[in-house]
Amino acid sequence: MSGFFGKLLTIAAVIVIAWFGWRWWQRQIEKPTARSQPPQSPPPSPPPSPPPPEAKPGKPAVDLVACSVCGAYVPAGTVHCGKRAA
Ligand SMILES: [Zn+2]
Secondary structure, three states: OHHHHHHHHHHHHHHHHHHHHHHHHHHHHHOOOOOOOOOOOOOOOOOOOOOOOOOOOOOOOOOEEEOOOOOOEEEOOOEEOOEEOO
16 A cells, blocks of 8 residues: 555656646746746726716706605796795
């Protein structure tokens, strides 16, 4: 049984050595001179786009309030249904 495990350990050691050797070899190919440098940072993100223009022309720039009688949204301060919305 010890021979079996010994062979198993030998195979495992060979695989591990081959793996680390492969890793080391790849690193040597990719960065032969600058191995300790950090990876390149991603390019800076583009500046944020300008805000969109004003709202559609013709839209009233007044606050709409719900009519207390019928519930319709009318400009604040206007008379609706014979009563003031507020
Ligand atoms: Zn109303």
